[in-house]
Amino acid sequence: MLDMMVKSRVLEERLIKVYKTGDAFFWIGGPGEEAFGVPLGLLVDKGQGVSHDYLHLHYRGTPTLIAMGMTMIDSIRLIMNRSTDRSTGGRNFANHYCFPEWNVVPVGSPIEVQYGMAVGTAMAQRRRKMKKEAAGVSIVTGGDAGSAEGDFASCLIWSSRPGNELPIYITVQNNKWGISTKFDDQHGEKQVADRGKAFGIRTNVVNGNDPIESYFAISQDLEYIRKNTKPVLTEFMVSRLYGHSSASGANREAGECPIDLFEKRLVDSKYIAPGFVKEMWAKYDLESREAAEIVRGEPVPLKESIWDHVYLGSENADWRKF
Amino acid sequence: MANMAQAIRMALHFGEKKLGVTDIFGEDVGAPLGGVFTATQGLETAWNSPLDERGIISTAIGLGLAGDRCVAEIQFCDYIFNTIDLLKIAGNTLWCSNGQYNIPIVVMSPVGAGIRGSIYHSHSFDAWATRLPGWKVVMPSTPLDAYGLMIAAIKDPNPVLFLKPKSLMRVRGEELIPGEPSDEKELKAMIDAPIGDRSKWKPRWPKLEEFEIPIGKGKIVREGTDVTIVSYGRTLPLCAKAAADYAARGVSVEVIDLRSLYPYDWGMIRDSVRKTGRVLFVNEDTEVTNFGEHLSYRVTQELFYELLARPRVLAGKNLPGIGLHPNLEEASVPHLEDIHHEIESIISEVP
Ligand SMILES: Cc1ncc(C[n+]2csc(CCOP(=O)(O)OP(=O)(O)O)c2C)c(N)n1
Numbered sequence: 001m002l003d004m005m006v007k008s009r010v011l012e013e014r015l016i017k018v019y020k021t022g023d024a025f026f027w028i029g030g031p032g033e034e035a036f037g038v039p040l041g042l043l044v045d046k047g048q049g050v051s052h053d054y055l056h057l058h059y060r061g062t063p064t065l066i067a068m069g070m071t072m073i074d075s076i077r078l079i080m081n082r083s084t085d086r087s088t089g090g091r092n093f094a095n096h097y098c099f100p101e102w103n104v105v106p107v108g109s110p111i112e113v114q115y116g117m118a119v120g121t122a123m124a125q126r127r128r129k130m131k132k133e134a135a136g137v138s139i140v141t142g143g144d145a146g147s148a149e150g151d152f153a154s155c156l157i158w159s160s161r162p163g164n165e166l167p168i169y170i171t172v173q174n175n176k177w178g179i180s181t182k183f184d185d186q187h188g189e190k191q192v193a194d195r196g197k198a199f200g201i202r203t204n205v206v207n208g209n210d211p212i213e214s215y216f217a218i219s220q221d222l223e224y225i226r227k228n229t230k231p232v233l234t235e236f237m238v239s240r241l242y243g244h245s246s247a248s249g250a251n252r253e254a255g256e257c258p259i260d261l262f263e264k265r266l267v268d269s270k271y272i273a274p275g276f277v278k279e280m281w282a283k284y285d286l287e288s289r290e291a292a293e294i295v296r297g298e299p300v301p302l303k304e305s306i307w308d309h310v311y312l313g314s315e316n317a318d319w320r321k322f
Numbered sequence: 323m324a325n326m327a328q329a330i331r332m333a334l335h336f337g338e339k340k341l342g343v344t345d346i347f348g349e350d351v352g353a354p355l356g357g358v359f360t361a362t363q364g365l366e367t368a369w370n371s372p373l374d375e376r377g378i379i380s381t382a383i384g385l386g387l388a389g390d391r392c393v394a395e396i397q398f399c400d401y402i403f404n405t406i407d408l409l410k411i412a413g414n415t416l417w418c419s420n421g422q423y424n425i426p427i428v429v430m431s432p433v434g435a436g437i438r439g440s441i442y443h444s445h446s447f448d449a450w451a452t453r454l455p456g457w458k459v460v461m462p463s464t465p466l467d468a469y470g471l472m473i474a475a476i477k478d479p480n481p482v483l484f485l486k487p488k489s490l491m492r493v494r495g496e497e498l499i500p501g502e503p504s505d506e507k508e509l510k511a512m513i514d515a516p517i518g519d520r521s522k523w524k525p526r527w528p529k530l531e532e533f534e535i536p537i538g539k540g541k542i543v544r545e546g547t548d549v550t551i552v553s554y555g556r557t558l559p560l561c562a563k564a565a566a567d568y569a570a571r572g573v574s575v576e577v578i579d580l581r582s583l584y585p586y587d588w589g590m591i592r593d594s595v596r597k598t599g600r601v602l603f604v605n606e607d608t609e610v611t612n613f614g615e616h617l618s619y620r621v622t623q624e625l626f627y628e629l630l631a632r633p634r635v636l637a638g639k640n641l642p643g644i645g646l647h648p649n650l651e652e653a654s655v656p657h658l659e660d661i662h663h664e665i666e667s668i669i670s671e672v673p
Binding site for chain 1: 372
């Protein structure tokens with residue numbers, strides 16, 4: 001886990017550097033959320049179609065995808081909007097991933113819409129499950145501030161309808177901030193997870209800066225969902241280590257670093273030698289630098305490609321050509 | 323000279339001091355940020371709302387129903403779409419209540435491309451907005467107009483949508499706002515929040531004066547006799563530049579800044595088109611069912627026999643988004659060369 005946490009962090013820091021050197025227009029991402037994201041990625045039933053898990057991620061999903069096997073270069077192609085960017089073809093912001101082969105549906109910018117959509121994939125999965133065809137779960141991630149959007153309430157309501165409970169894993173990563181607005185100023189509920197209780201949904205609050213606690217919580221939650229075909233809502237308390245996005249400078253902020261904490265724990269318990277992580281850091285740093293160099297030389301999207309994929313099969317979308 | 327963000331801030335300050343504004347709210351609108359484009363920094367009645375656009379618009383409507391005056395913000399117009407039914411309600415309340423309830427609110431939101439905002443920070447809302455009967459819709463292209471239109475919007479007893487062209491938010495004006503100190507640096511020191519700790523910071527407001535741009539009145543930004551261009555917001559300065567470029571080539575282009583999209587200054591458009599016989603409407607919202615099409619339709623209905631060339635609409639491509647890479651953004655919304663191209667085509671047309 002530590003290895004992937006470091007890999008994800010190095011990649012995110014590379015993305016920030018790519019932004020700061022002017023090779024990208026915007027950065028947003030998830031440094032600080034590795035101790036939640038990596039265990040999640042390791043526990044996902046990875047594959048395509050309703051028999052596997054669906055991932056409805058938001059823009060802080062890099063650690064999960066790294067744990068699932070995403071290469072650094074794919075993420076760098078996305079932030080540098082090359083035509084080789086498989087997620088968006090150079091069209092969308094950093095961390096707006098899309099990997100259909102792993103059921104990673106497109107990450108969207110509007111906050112919290114993924115919660116409602118997860119209901120849909122979970123409904124399709126429930127249907128298969130009732131026929132004993134498959135046992136996939138729909139997993140959704142998102143922020144604490146965004147849980148104020150109606151989509152979040154829709155998700156709680158729709159996933160807990162009596163007799164129609166859905167195999168959906170509703171997670172919230174609470175870093176106590178929106179952009180500049182504090183959680184405490186806006187939320188009367190003590191924990192976002194408490195809201196699930198009103199719907200009879202099993203809920204937990206987990207220290208999301210501890211990868212071991214997260215790992216066990218996620219694995220138990222997923223097991224419960226697979227077995228009972230019922231939703232779970234778990235809130236992970238995490239750090240926000242780099243400001244909200246490049247719009248607020250993308251500079252390091254104070255806060256507990258889950259990697260430092262985990263490293264110290266492993267060193268203290270003599271699982272790893274001090275300095276072990278430094279080597280990982282150097283290895284991934286090199287990989288990320290080389291990847292950025294390669295991407296710099298890759299082609300960019302052409303003007304004409306604006307009309308691609310408006311309709312399936314690139315059917316003509318330009319009315320001048322009807 | 324103030325930029326548009328400062329101008330809006332000053333108008334809002336005037337609004338809370340002199341026009342009875344009770345609340346200025348939205349996502350990150352209050353301290354410490356004062357809005358992602360800093361248009362609400364240091365305002366007394368500004369506060370942070372939950373991240374919930376439907377909550378913002380519905381609360382604004384409720385405040386309006388109770389007789390309070392508010393200015394609500396949707397952080398980017400891209401996120402206003404999930405409030406369409408509420409906007410519809412705000413627009414129809416006077417009518418549905420048989421004239422018994424009006425909704426005196428202002429909703430402001432940054433719009434348009436030009437900051438490499440990609441799919442969800444580049445939308446336009448002007449064409450959509452003009453399909454919300456009951457609302458007035460304004461969009462300035464200069465700081466002074468922003469100031470005057472905001473004051474008019476606050477005073478108006480109807481719901482007013484104030485669209486802020488985000489690519490112009492940092493552009494300085496050429497005219498002083500009444501009461502503004504003439505030194506930019508002085509203004510900045512007075513009303514821009516410092517970077518870093520702002521907990522003790524308070525703005526020092528200049529002695530601002532009331533200045534209103536009446537809603538529904540356009541402005542001729544350049545007089546001309548050969549072609550009329552009607553635009554607003556981000557594309558307006560591009561049109562003015564294109565007109566200057568063509569003046570050098572001996573073509574006289576008249577440029578109208580519409581400023582208000584609804585009601586709009588038909589009289590100004592009509593008189594200009596009568597004079598030039600040629601008209602081009604430019605905006606960046608998607609081209610199919612575009613507001614420019616309505617204006618173009620009206621021109622053909624009322625001025626058909628006075629036209630020397632078919633009217634044209636230059637707008638954003640009919641695409642589901644604006645791609646991030648500059649090649650994609652530039653191919654999707656009008657740029658200077660596109661306006662040149664349209665002028666070229668319209669002047670070379672022989673009736
Ligand atoms: C519907 C919508 N409104 C506003 C925004 C602008 N915005 C982007 S991120 C953000 C804050 C999100 O905070 P939170 O949900 O806590 O997630 P975090 O980024 O802290 O993980 C806002 C307001 C948006 N993307 N979508």
